[in-house]
Amino acid sequence: MKVLVPVKRVIDPNVRPRVKADGSGVDLANIKMAMNPFCEIAVEEAVRMKEKSIVTEIVLVSIGPAQAQETIRIGLAMGGDRGILVQTDMAVEPLAVAKILKAIVDSEKPDLVITGKQAIDDDSNQTGQMLAALLDWPQGTFASGVTKEGDKLNVTREVDGGLQTVSLSLPAVITTDLRLNEPRFASLPNIMKAKKKLIDVKTPADYGVDVTPRLQVVKVAEPKKREAGEKVADVDALIAKLKSVGAI
Amino acid sequence: MAVLVLAEHSNNALNDATARTVVAARAFGGDIDVLVAGHNARSAADAAAKIPGVRKVLHAEGEAFSHALAEAVEALVVPLMSGYDAFFAPATTTGKNVAPRVAAKLDVMQVSEITKVIDASTFERPVYAGNAIMTVKSGEAKKVVTVRGAAFQAAAGSGAAVVESIAAPSGPFKAAFVSEELQKSDRPELASAKRVVSGGRALASAEQFNQYILPLADKLGAAVGASRAAVDAGYAPNDFQVGQTGKVVAPDLYVAIGISGAIQHLAGMKDSKVIVAINKDDEAPIFQIADYALVGDLFKIVPELTSKL
Incomplete structure:
Protein backbone atom coordinates (compact mmCIF):
# COMPACT_ATOMS: atom_id res chain seq x y z
CA MET A 1 0.00 0.00 0.00
CA LYS A 2 1.26 3.45 -0.91
CA VAL A 3 0.66 6.40 1.41
CA LEU A 4 0.73 10.12 0.77
CA VAL A 5 1.40 12.38 3.76
CA PRO A 6 1.05 16.16 3.40
CA VAL A 7 3.20 18.13 5.86
CA LYS A 8 2.93 21.84 6.67
CA ARG A 9 5.64 24.23 7.80
CA VAL A 10 4.25 26.34 10.65
CA ILE A 11 5.41 28.43 13.59
CA ASP A 12 7.18 26.27 16.18
CA PRO A 13 4.49 25.22 18.70
CA ASN A 14 6.68 26.40 21.60
CA VAL A 15 6.93 29.96 20.26
CA ARG A 16 4.33 32.48 21.31
CA PRO A 17 2.86 34.15 18.21
CA ARG A 18 2.92 37.96 18.14
CA VAL A 19 0.37 39.97 16.22
CA LYS A 20 1.90 42.63 13.91
CA ALA A 21 1.26 46.20 14.98
CA ASP A 22 -0.42 47.04 11.64
CA GLY A 23 -2.97 44.25 12.16
CA SER A 24 -2.02 42.51 8.90
CA GLY A 25 -1.16 39.17 10.47
CA VAL A 26 1.16 37.33 12.83
CA ASP A 27 4.82 38.30 12.70
CA LEU A 28 6.78 35.34 11.32
CA ALA A 29 10.01 37.20 10.46
CA ASN A 30 12.98 35.45 12.12
CA ILE A 31 10.63 33.14 14.01
CA LYS A 32 11.55 29.49 14.54
CA MET A 33 9.47 27.27 12.29
CA ALA A 34 8.71 23.55 12.57
CA MET A 35 6.57 20.78 11.14
CA ASN A 36 2.94 21.11 12.24
CA PRO A 37 2.58 18.71 15.24
CA PHE A 38 -0.47 16.94 13.76
CA CYS A 39 1.50 16.38 10.52
CA GLU A 40 4.33 14.83 12.56
CA ILE A 41 1.78 12.38 13.97
CA ALA A 42 0.65 11.63 10.39
CA VAL A 43 4.23 10.89 9.27
CA GLU A 44 4.79 8.72 12.35
CA GLU A 45 1.64 6.70 11.64
CA ALA A 46 2.72 6.09 8.04
CA VAL A 47 6.19 5.01 9.18
CA ARG A 48 4.71 2.61 11.76
CA MET A 49 2.46 1.13 9.06
CA LYS A 50 5.55 0.65 6.90
CA GLU A 51 7.38 -1.02 9.79
CA LYS A 52 4.42 -3.42 10.05
CA SER A 53 4.69 -4.07 6.29
CA ILE A 54 1.21 -2.68 5.67
CA VAL A 55 2.72 0.20 3.73
CA THR A 56 5.37 -0.07 1.02
CA GLU A 57 6.07 3.55 0.12
CA ILE A 58 5.61 6.90 1.87
CA VAL A 59 5.48 10.05 -0.27
CA LEU A 60 5.60 13.38 1.57
CA VAL A 61 4.15 16.57 0.11
CA SER A 62 4.54 20.11 1.32
CA ILE A 63 2.95 23.19 -0.21
CA GLY A 64 4.79 26.35 0.77
CA PRO A 65 7.95 28.42 0.36
CA ALA A 66 11.38 27.05 -0.59
CA GLN A 67 12.12 26.47 3.11
CA ALA A 68 9.27 23.92 3.29
CA GLN A 69 11.87 21.60 1.80
CA GLU A 70 13.38 21.45 5.31
CA THR A 71 10.01 20.28 6.62
CA ILE A 72 9.94 17.50 4.03
CA ARG A 73 13.53 16.55 5.01
CA ILE A 74 12.41 16.09 8.62
CA GLY A 75 9.71 13.70 7.45
CA LEU A 76 12.19 11.87 5.23
CA ALA A 77 14.51 11.49 8.23
CA MET A 78 11.58 10.03 10.22
CA GLY A 79 11.13 7.37 7.54
CA GLY A 80 9.47 8.89 4.46
CA ASP A 81 10.78 7.64 1.10
CA ARG A 82 10.61 10.70 -1.15
CA GLY A 83 9.11 14.15 -1.28
CA ILE A 84 7.26 16.61 -3.46
CA LEU A 85 7.52 20.35 -2.77
CA VAL A 86 4.84 22.45 -4.38
CA GLN A 87 6.58 25.77 -4.10
CA THR A 88 4.71 29.02 -3.61
CA ASP A 89 5.12 32.08 -1.40
CA MET A 90 1.36 32.62 -1.25
CA ALA A 91 -0.56 31.60 1.90
CA VAL A 92 -2.50 28.71 0.34
CA GLU A 93 -6.00 28.10 1.74
CA PRO A 94 -7.26 24.59 2.60
CA LEU A 95 -9.48 24.36 -0.51
CA ALA A 96 -6.54 25.08 -2.85
CA VAL A 97 -4.32 22.73 -0.82
CA ALA A 98 -6.96 20.01 -1.23
CA LYS A 99 -7.11 20.65 -5.00
CA ILE A 100 -3.32 20.40 -5.35
CA LEU A 101 -3.33 17.21 -3.27
CA LYS A 102 -6.11 15.78 -5.42
CA ALA A 103 -4.00 16.36 -8.54
CA ILE A 104 -1.04 14.66 -6.84
CA VAL A 105 -3.27 11.74 -5.80
CA ASP A 106 -4.46 11.43 -9.41
CA SER A 107 -0.87 11.00 -10.61
CA GLU A 108 0.67 9.16 -7.63
CA LYS A 109 -2.31 6.85 -7.01
CA PRO A 110 -1.80 6.24 -3.27
CA ASP A 111 -4.19 3.93 -1.38
CA LEU A 112 -4.23 6.17 1.65
CA VAL A 113 -3.65 9.84 2.53
CA ILE A 114 -2.85 10.68 6.15
CA THR A 115 -3.08 14.37 7.09
CA GLY A 116 -2.96 16.21 10.38
CA LYS A 117 -6.44 17.19 11.62
CA GLN A 118 -5.51 20.86 11.62
CA ALA A 119 -2.54 23.19 11.32
CA ILE A 120 -1.68 25.13 14.44
CA ASP A 121 -1.43 28.43 12.56
CA ASP A 122 -4.82 28.92 10.87
CA ASP A 123 -6.62 26.22 12.90
CA SER A 124 -8.96 25.51 9.97
CA ASN A 125 -9.41 21.74 10.29
CA GLN A 126 -10.57 21.40 6.66
CA THR A 127 -7.94 20.00 4.29
CA GLY A 128 -8.36 16.25 4.88
CA GLN A 129 -12.16 16.39 4.66
CA MET A 130 -12.03 18.58 1.54
CA LEU A 131 -9.58 16.23 -0.15
CA ALA A 132 -11.78 13.23 0.69
CA ALA A 133 -14.81 15.01 -0.80
CA LEU A 134 -12.97 16.04 -3.98
CA LEU A 135 -11.82 12.42 -4.45
CA ASP A 136 -15.16 10.94 -3.31
CA TRP A 137 -13.21 8.90 -0.77
CA PRO A 138 -14.33 7.98 2.75
CA GLN A 139 -12.65 9.70 5.69
CA GLY A 140 -11.60 8.84 9.21
CA THR A 141 -11.04 12.20 10.90
CA PHE A 142 -9.53 12.90 14.35
CA ALA A 143 -8.05 9.38 14.44
CA SER A 144 -6.70 7.92 17.66
CA GLY A 145 -6.35 4.38 16.31
CA VAL A 146 -5.94 2.78 12.86
CA THR A 147 -6.00 -0.94 12.10
CA LYS A 148 -6.17 -2.83 8.82
CA GLU A 149 -9.07 -5.29 8.65
CA GLY A 150 -8.86 -7.26 5.40
CA ASP A 151 -9.22 -4.78 2.55
CA LYS A 152 -10.64 -2.09 4.87
CA LEU A 153 -9.31 0.23 7.52
CA ASN A 154 -10.88 0.54 10.94
CA VAL A 155 -10.37 4.04 12.28
CA THR A 156 -11.16 4.96 15.88
CA ARG A 157 -12.13 8.63 16.06
CA GLU A 158 -12.02 11.11 18.95
CA VAL A 159 -15.60 12.45 19.02
CA ASP A 160 -17.23 14.84 21.50
CA GLY A 161 -18.76 12.17 23.71
CA GLY A 162 -15.94 9.62 23.56
CA LEU A 163 -14.73 7.33 20.78
CA GLN A 164 -16.32 6.17 17.54
CA THR A 165 -14.96 3.46 15.24
CA VAL A 166 -15.71 3.49 11.51
CA SER A 167 -14.77 1.06 8.76
CA LEU A 168 -13.44 2.67 5.57
CA SER A 169 -13.11 1.08 2.17
CA LEU A 170 -9.82 1.97 0.49
CA PRO A 171 -8.63 4.32 -0.84
CA ALA A 172 -9.34 6.65 2.07
CA VAL A 173 -8.24 9.77 3.93
CA ILE A 174 -7.29 9.76 7.61
CA THR A 175 -6.72 12.87 9.74
CA THR A 176 -4.72 12.49 12.94
CA ASP A 177 -5.58 13.47 16.49
CA LEU A 178 -3.14 13.85 19.38
CA ARG A 179 -3.39 10.41 20.92
CA LEU A 180 -2.77 8.42 17.72
CA ASN A 181 0.94 8.06 18.48
CA GLU A 182 4.01 9.83 19.82
CA PRO A 183 6.22 10.90 16.90
CA ARG A 184 9.86 9.80 16.98
CA PHE A 185 12.83 12.12 16.82
CA ALA A 186 14.87 11.68 13.68
CA SER A 187 18.32 10.29 14.51
CA LEU A 188 21.46 11.94 13.16
CA PRO A 189 22.30 9.03 10.79
CA ASN A 190 18.73 9.15 9.46
CA ILE A 191 18.97 12.93 9.00
CA MET A 192 22.15 12.36 6.96
CA LYS A 193 20.47 9.62 4.93
CA ALA A 194 17.43 11.82 4.30
CA LYS A 195 19.66 14.35 2.53
CA LYS A 196 20.10 11.85 -0.30
CA LYS A 197 16.38 11.18 -0.70
CA LEU A 198 14.66 12.71 -3.71
CA ILE A 199 12.47 15.83 -3.50
CA ASP A 200 10.65 16.89 -6.69
CA VAL A 201 9.99 20.63 -6.87
CA LYS A 202 6.76 21.70 -8.56
CA THR A 203 4.47 24.73 -8.61
CA PRO A 204 0.69 25.01 -8.15
CA ALA A 205 0.47 25.88 -11.87
CA ASP A 206 1.98 22.46 -12.70
CA TYR A 207 -1.20 20.99 -11.20
CA GLY A 208 -3.47 23.57 -12.81
CA VAL A 209 -4.59 24.97 -9.45
CA ASP A 210 -5.27 28.67 -8.87
CA VAL A 211 -4.15 29.47 -5.31
CA THR A 212 -5.55 33.01 -5.18
CA PRO A 213 -7.17 33.31 -1.72
CA ARG A 214 -10.96 33.20 -1.59
CA LEU A 215 -11.09 34.75 1.88
CA GLN A 216 -9.82 38.24 2.48
CA VAL A 217 -8.08 38.86 5.79
CA VAL A 218 -9.51 42.18 6.98
CA LYS A 219 -7.38 42.33 10.10
CA VAL A 220 -5.64 40.27 12.74
CA ALA A 221 -5.85 41.51 16.31
CA GLU A 222 -4.69 40.55 19.78
CA PRO A 223 -7.39 38.78 21.76
CA LYS A 224 -9.03 40.73 24.56
CA LYS A 225 -6.75 40.68 27.58
CA ARG A 226 -8.10 39.31 30.81
CA GLU A 227 -6.83 41.00 33.93
CA ALA A 228 -5.48 39.02 36.84
CA GLY A 229 -7.88 39.15 39.78
CA GLU A 230 -7.05 38.87 43.44
CA LYS A 231 -5.41 36.34 45.70
CA VAL A 232 -7.66 34.93 48.39
CA ALA A 233 -6.23 33.73 51.69
CA ASP A 234 -8.17 30.53 52.24
CA VAL A 235 -11.18 28.44 51.33
CA ASP A 236 -13.57 30.54 53.46
CA ALA A 237 -12.45 33.73 51.73
CA LEU A 238 -12.89 32.07 48.34
CA ILE A 239 -16.42 30.92 49.15
CA ALA A 240 -17.32 34.41 50.44
CA LYS A 241 -16.02 36.00 47.22
CA LEU A 242 -17.86 33.55 44.98
CA LYS A 243 -21.07 34.18 46.92
CA SER A 244 -20.61 37.95 46.68
CA VAL A 245 -20.46 37.83 42.86
CA GLY A 246 -23.29 35.31 42.62
CA ALA A 247 -21.09 32.58 41.12
CA ILE A 248 -22.36 30.01 43.64
CA MET B 1 -31.54 34.91 1.78
CA ALA B 167 -36.01 12.19 1.25
CA ALA B 168 -32.60 10.93 2.29
CA PRO B 169 -30.01 9.14 0.16
CA SER B 170 -29.65 5.52 1.26
CA GLY B 171 -26.13 4.84 0.02
CA PRO B 172 -24.22 2.59 -0.06
CA PHE B 173 -21.52 4.83 1.39
CA LYS B 174 -17.81 4.08 1.52
CA ALA B 175 -17.66 4.38 5.31
CA ALA B 176 -19.64 2.34 7.81
CA PHE B 177 -20.23 2.71 11.53
CA VAL B 178 -18.62 -0.08 13.59
CA SER B 179 -18.95 0.84 17.26
CA GLU B 180 -18.79 3.63 19.79
CA GLU B 181 -17.70 4.05 23.38
CA LEU B 182 -19.39 7.08 24.82
CA GLN B 183 -18.70 8.34 28.33
CA LYS B 184 -21.83 7.82 30.39
CA SER B 185 -22.36 10.55 32.92
CA ASP B 186 -25.13 12.25 34.86
CA ARG B 187 -23.07 15.43 34.95
CA PRO B 188 -23.82 18.32 32.60
CA GLU B 189 -22.24 18.26 29.16
CA LEU B 190 -18.84 19.97 29.19
CA ALA B 191 -19.31 22.22 26.14
CA SER B 192 -22.49 23.86 27.43
CA ALA B 193 -22.22 23.51 31.24
CA LYS B 194 -22.80 26.57 33.44
CA ARG B 195 -20.04 25.41 35.76
CA VAL B 196 -16.86 23.45 35.02
CA VAL B 197 -14.32 21.95 37.40
CA SER B 198 -11.06 21.02 35.66
CA GLY B 199 -8.04 19.11 36.90
CA GLY B 200 -4.45 19.22 35.70
CA ARG B 201 -1.25 17.28 35.91
CA ALA B 202 -0.79 18.10 39.60
CA LEU B 203 -3.51 15.53 40.39
CA ALA B 204 -0.72 13.02 39.65
CA SER B 205 -2.91 9.96 38.96
CA ALA B 206 -6.27 8.92 37.57
CA GLU B 207 -7.32 7.74 41.05
CA GLN B 208 -6.59 11.12 42.63
CA PHE B 209 -8.23 12.92 39.71
CA ASN B 210 -11.41 10.99 40.41
CA GLN B 211 -11.05 11.24 44.19
CA TYR B 212 -10.55 15.04 44.32
CA ILE B 213 -12.16 16.51 41.17
CA LEU B 214 -15.38 14.52 40.86
CA PRO B 215 -16.87 15.20 44.35
CA LEU B 216 -16.30 18.96 43.94
CA ALA B 217 -17.87 18.87 40.47
CA ASP B 218 -20.88 17.00 41.85
CA LYS B 219 -21.24 19.43 44.74
CA LEU B 220 -21.29 22.34 42.27
CA GLY B 221 -23.43 20.52 39.69
CA ALA B 222 -20.53 21.10 37.32
CA ALA B 223 -19.13 19.34 34.28
CA VAL B 224 -15.63 17.88 34.58
CA GLY B 225 -12.76 19.08 32.43
CA ALA B 226 -9.03 18.43 32.26
CA SER B 227 -5.90 19.99 30.88
CA ARG B 228 -4.17 18.37 27.93
CA ALA B 229 -1.28 17.43 30.26
CA ALA B 230 -3.69 15.49 32.48
CA VAL B 231 -5.25 13.78 29.46
CA ASP B 232 -1.85 12.92 27.96
CA ALA B 233 -0.78 11.44 31.29
CA GLY B 234 -3.89 9.26 31.31
CA TYR B 235 -5.53 10.86 34.39
CA ALA B 236 -8.69 11.78 32.45
CA PRO B 237 -10.31 10.70 29.17
CA ASN B 238 -9.69 12.78 26.05
CA ASP B 239 -13.24 14.08 25.80
CA PHE B 240 -12.63 15.94 29.10
CA GLN B 241 -9.92 18.00 27.42
CA VAL B 242 -10.41 21.77 27.57
CA GLY B 243 -8.22 23.75 25.19
CA GLN B 244 -7.63 24.76 21.62
CA THR B 245 -7.36 21.13 20.48
CA GLY B 246 -10.05 19.95 22.89
CA LYS B 247 -13.27 21.66 23.87
CA VAL B 248 -13.69 25.40 24.14
CA VAL B 249 -15.89 26.36 27.08
CA ALA B 250 -17.23 29.62 28.49
CA PRO B 251 -19.17 28.72 31.66
CA ASP B 252 -20.29 31.13 34.39
CA LEU B 253 -17.79 29.51 36.76
CA TYR B 254 -14.55 27.72 35.84
CA VAL B 255 -12.48 26.14 38.60
CA ALA B 256 -8.95 25.20 37.49
CA ILE B 257 -7.27 22.83 39.92
CA GLY B 258 -3.59 21.95 39.63
CA ILE B 259 -3.50 23.44 36.12
CA SER B 260 -0.48 25.63 35.35
CA GLY B 261 -2.18 27.36 32.43
CA ALA B 262 -0.46 26.52 29.13
CA ILE B 263 -1.52 28.79 26.23
CA GLN B 264 -3.42 25.96 24.64
CA HIS B 265 -5.50 25.43 27.80
CA LEU B 266 -6.15 29.15 28.33
CA ALA B 267 -7.44 29.36 24.76
CA GLY B 268 -10.14 26.89 25.73
CA MET B 269 -11.47 28.60 28.87
CA LYS B 270 -10.41 32.24 29.10
CA ASP B 271 -13.87 33.50 28.13
CA SER B 272 -15.39 31.97 31.26
CA LYS B 273 -17.23 34.54 33.40
CA VAL B 274 -15.54 33.79 36.74
CA ILE B 275 -12.28 31.85 36.88
CA VAL B 276 -10.97 30.30 40.10
CA ALA B 277 -7.47 28.84 40.12
CA ILE B 278 -6.04 26.60 42.82
CA ASN B 279 -2.34 25.89 42.43
CA LYS B 280 0.65 25.52 44.70
CA ASP B 281 2.94 27.49 42.38
CA ASP B 282 2.16 31.18 42.83
CA GLU B 283 3.95 31.93 39.54
CA ALA B 284 1.61 29.68 37.53
CA PRO B 285 0.38 31.47 34.37
CA ILE B 286 -3.22 30.51 35.20
CA PHE B 287 -3.12 33.14 37.99
CA GLN B 288 -2.63 35.88 35.38
CA ILE B 289 -6.18 35.36 34.14
CA ALA B 290 -7.91 34.04 37.28
CA ASP B 291 -10.41 36.23 39.13
CA TYR B 292 -9.73 34.42 42.38
CA ALA B 293 -6.40 32.74 43.05
CA LEU B 294 -5.83 30.38 45.94
CA VAL B 295 -2.19 29.37 46.36
CA GLY B 296 -1.68 26.13 48.21
CA ASP B 297 -1.88 22.37 48.31
CA LEU B 298 -4.85 21.21 46.27
CA PHE B 299 -5.00 17.94 48.19
CA LYS B 300 -5.90 19.96 51.32
CA ILE B 301 -7.85 22.81 49.68
CA VAL B 302 -10.15 20.82 47.41
CA PRO B 303 -11.63 18.51 50.09
CA GLU B 304 -12.13 21.52 52.38
CA LEU B 305 -13.86 23.46 49.58
CA THR B 306 -16.02 20.44 48.72
CA SER B 307 -17.13 20.00 52.34
CA LYS B 308 -17.84 23.70 52.97
CA LEU B 309 -19.91 24.34 49.85
Missing part, protein backbone atom coordinates in the same frame (compact mmCIF):
# COMPACT_ATOMS: atom_id res chain seq x y z
CA ALA B 2 -31.74 31.53 3.48
CA VAL B 3 -29.46 29.55 5.79
CA LEU B 4 -29.37 25.80 6.33
CA VAL B 5 -28.24 24.91 9.87
CA LEU B 6 -27.00 21.39 10.59
CA ALA B 7 -28.47 20.08 13.87
CA GLU B 8 -26.23 18.34 16.40
CA HIS B 9 -28.22 15.61 18.10
CA SER B 10 -28.19 12.07 19.43
CA ASN B 11 -31.38 11.06 17.57
CA ASN B 12 -33.53 11.13 20.71
CA ALA B 13 -32.24 14.48 21.99
CA LEU B 14 -31.12 17.76 20.48
CA ASN B 15 -27.71 19.12 21.52
CA ASP B 16 -27.52 22.70 22.79
CA ALA B 17 -24.91 23.45 20.08
CA THR B 18 -27.78 23.55 17.56
CA ALA B 19 -29.57 26.49 19.22
CA ARG B 20 -26.26 28.35 19.55
CA THR B 21 -25.58 27.85 15.84
CA VAL B 22 -29.06 29.18 15.05
CA VAL B 23 -28.18 32.34 17.02
CA ALA B 24 -25.10 32.83 14.80
CA ALA B 25 -27.23 32.18 11.70
CA ARG B 26 -29.76 34.82 12.85
CA ALA B 27 -26.93 37.35 13.11
CA PHE B 28 -26.02 36.40 9.52
CA GLY B 29 -29.62 36.98 8.45
CA GLY B 30 -32.33 35.47 6.27
CA ASP B 31 -34.69 32.54 6.74
CA ILE B 32 -33.28 29.74 8.86
CA ASP B 33 -34.04 26.07 8.30
CA VAL B 34 -32.59 23.38 10.54
CA LEU B 35 -31.63 20.00 9.10
CA VAL B 36 -32.06 17.02 11.42
CA ALA B 37 -30.54 13.97 9.73
CA GLY B 38 -30.81 10.90 11.88
CA HIS B 39 -32.35 7.55 12.58
CA ASN B 40 -35.55 7.56 14.70
CA ALA B 41 -34.78 11.22 15.24
CA ARG B 42 -38.32 12.61 15.35
CA SER B 43 -37.89 13.85 18.93
CA ALA B 44 -34.71 15.74 17.97
CA ALA B 45 -36.59 17.27 15.02
CA ASP B 46 -39.48 18.31 17.29
CA ALA B 47 -37.01 19.91 19.71
CA ALA B 48 -35.36 21.79 16.83
CA ALA B 49 -38.77 23.18 15.82
CA LYS B 50 -38.95 24.93 19.21
CA ILE B 51 -35.72 26.90 18.70
CA PRO B 52 -36.70 30.59 18.34
CA GLY B 53 -36.19 32.05 14.87
CA VAL B 54 -36.42 28.83 12.87
CA ARG B 55 -38.59 28.86 9.70
CA LYS B 56 -38.82 25.09 9.31
CA VAL B 57 -37.10 21.87 10.26
CA LEU B 58 -36.06 19.45 7.54
CA HIS B 59 -36.14 15.94 8.92
CA ALA B 60 -34.26 13.22 7.00
CA GLU B 61 -34.58 9.65 8.26
CA GLY B 62 -32.27 6.79 7.43
CA GLU B 63 -30.13 4.19 9.08
CA ALA B 64 -27.11 5.68 7.31
CA PHE B 65 -27.65 8.82 9.43
CA SER B 66 -27.76 7.13 12.83
CA HIS B 67 -24.18 8.22 13.59
CA ALA B 68 -23.94 11.29 11.33
CA LEU B 69 -21.17 9.86 9.13
CA ALA B 70 -19.74 12.61 6.95
CA GLU B 71 -20.09 10.72 3.66
CA ALA B 72 -23.86 10.28 4.12
CA VAL B 73 -24.52 13.78 5.48
CA GLU B 74 -22.55 15.33 2.61
CA ALA B 75 -24.67 13.41 0.07
CA LEU B 76 -27.80 14.74 1.77
CA VAL B 77 -26.70 18.36 2.22
CA VAL B 78 -25.01 19.20 -1.10
CA PRO B 79 -28.16 18.90 -3.28
CA LEU B 80 -30.18 20.86 -0.67
CA MET B 81 -27.75 23.78 -0.95
CA SER B 82 -29.20 24.85 -4.33
CA GLY B 83 -31.94 26.47 -2.22
CA TYR B 84 -29.68 28.15 0.36
CA ASP B 85 -27.09 30.91 0.55
CA ALA B 86 -25.24 29.55 3.56
CA PHE B 87 -24.58 26.34 5.48
CA PHE B 88 -23.93 26.78 9.21
CA ALA B 89 -22.75 23.81 11.26
CA PRO B 90 -21.79 23.72 14.94
CA ALA B 91 -18.01 23.35 15.43
CA THR B 92 -18.56 20.01 17.15
CA THR B 93 -16.70 16.91 15.99
CA THR B 94 -19.73 16.15 13.80
CA GLY B 95 -19.87 19.62 12.24
CA LYS B 96 -16.11 19.74 11.70
CA ASN B 97 -16.27 16.34 10.04
CA VAL B 98 -19.06 17.26 7.62
CA ALA B 99 -18.78 20.97 6.75
CA PRO B 100 -15.48 20.91 4.79
CA ARG B 101 -16.85 18.11 2.60
CA VAL B 102 -19.87 20.27 1.79
CA ALA B 103 -17.63 23.31 1.12
CA ALA B 104 -15.33 21.35 -1.21
CA LYS B 105 -18.30 19.98 -3.17
CA LEU B 106 -19.69 23.52 -3.53
CA ASP B 107 -16.18 24.77 -4.45
CA VAL B 108 -16.17 27.40 -1.68
CA MET B 109 -13.71 28.15 1.12
CA GLN B 110 -15.12 27.40 4.54
CA VAL B 111 -14.82 29.84 7.44
CA SER B 112 -14.04 27.69 10.50
CA GLU B 113 -15.04 28.17 14.15
CA ILE B 114 -16.44 31.68 13.95
CA THR B 115 -16.85 33.54 17.23
CA LYS B 116 -18.66 36.58 15.79
CA VAL B 117 -20.77 37.49 12.78
CA ILE B 118 -19.97 41.05 11.70
CA ASP B 119 -22.12 41.07 8.55
CA ALA B 120 -23.33 38.59 5.93
CA SER B 121 -19.82 38.13 4.57
CA THR B 122 -17.53 39.06 7.47
CA PHE B 123 -16.68 36.92 10.47
CA GLU B 124 -14.26 36.76 13.38
CA ARG B 125 -12.39 33.58 14.20
CA PRO B 126 -9.52 32.75 16.55
CA VAL B 127 -6.27 31.53 14.98
CA TYR B 128 -2.91 30.46 16.41
CA ALA B 129 -4.59 28.66 19.31
CA GLY B 130 -6.50 31.80 20.25
CA ASN B 131 -3.40 34.01 20.33
CA ALA B 132 -4.85 36.11 17.52
CA ILE B 133 -8.34 37.00 16.34
CA MET B 134 -8.72 37.15 12.57
CA THR B 135 -11.45 39.06 10.78
CA VAL B 136 -12.14 37.47 7.39
CA LYS B 137 -14.39 38.51 4.54
CA SER B 138 -15.74 35.82 2.27
CA GLY B 139 -16.71 36.69 -1.28
CA GLU B 140 -17.99 33.17 -1.92
CA ALA B 141 -21.46 32.88 -3.50
CA LYS B 142 -22.44 30.43 -0.76
CA LYS B 143 -20.98 30.64 2.71
CA VAL B 144 -19.98 27.51 4.60
CA VAL B 145 -19.32 28.27 8.25
CA THR B 146 -18.71 26.35 11.46
CA VAL B 147 -19.75 28.04 14.69
CA ARG B 148 -17.94 27.92 18.05
CA GLY B 149 -20.82 27.35 20.44
CA ALA B 150 -19.12 28.91 23.47
CA ALA B 151 -19.21 32.29 21.69
CA PHE B 152 -22.99 32.35 21.16
CA GLN B 153 -25.66 32.13 23.86
CA ALA B 154 -28.83 30.26 22.91
CA ALA B 155 -31.78 32.66 22.69
CA ALA B 156 -34.60 32.56 25.22
CA GLY B 157 -38.14 31.83 24.17
CA SER B 158 -39.74 29.13 22.12
CA GLY B 159 -40.59 28.80 18.45
CA ALA B 160 -43.09 26.65 16.62
CA ALA B 161 -41.58 25.79 13.25
CA VAL B 162 -43.08 23.12 11.01
CA VAL B 163 -41.25 19.81 10.65
CA GLU B 164 -41.05 18.67 7.04
CA SER B 165 -39.88 15.17 6.14
CA ILE B 166 -37.43 15.06 3.28
